[in-house]
Amino acid sequence: MTIMKLFCNKSSMTLAMLTVLASLMTPPAFSYEIDESNTFIEGLAAYQQGIFSSAINILENWIKEYPDSLILDLGLYWLAQSYYQVGNQREAARYISLFFSVYPESPLIATIDHDFKNLAKRY
Structure with a gap:
């Protein structure tokens, strides 16, 4: 076996091993989205059950943890x-004003x- 073949085989093997290791160490991208969705649903469920203080804690933490969420509105x-x-x-x-300023075109506004809506104007 020539040195060039040996080098290519070792380089390919090393690259393949590094790729496998990197993929094993990196959580799947959808894991983040699942956690984000589950936490939001937990906060919404607390609201629907009338446990408003829990909803506040969960949703405030959710907003801090996922500030770029597609459902931040x-x-x-x-x-x-x-x-x-x-x-x-x-x-x-404060939060409804933030909603209006960040999402002025949100379809949610119509609901x-x-x-x-006037609450935001009073404070």
């Missing part, structure tokens, strides 16, 4: 609703009632 909306339900209008207004 929903997270901001439900967090604002959760604060509103516990009587904290100032925080509700928000007039009083909740």
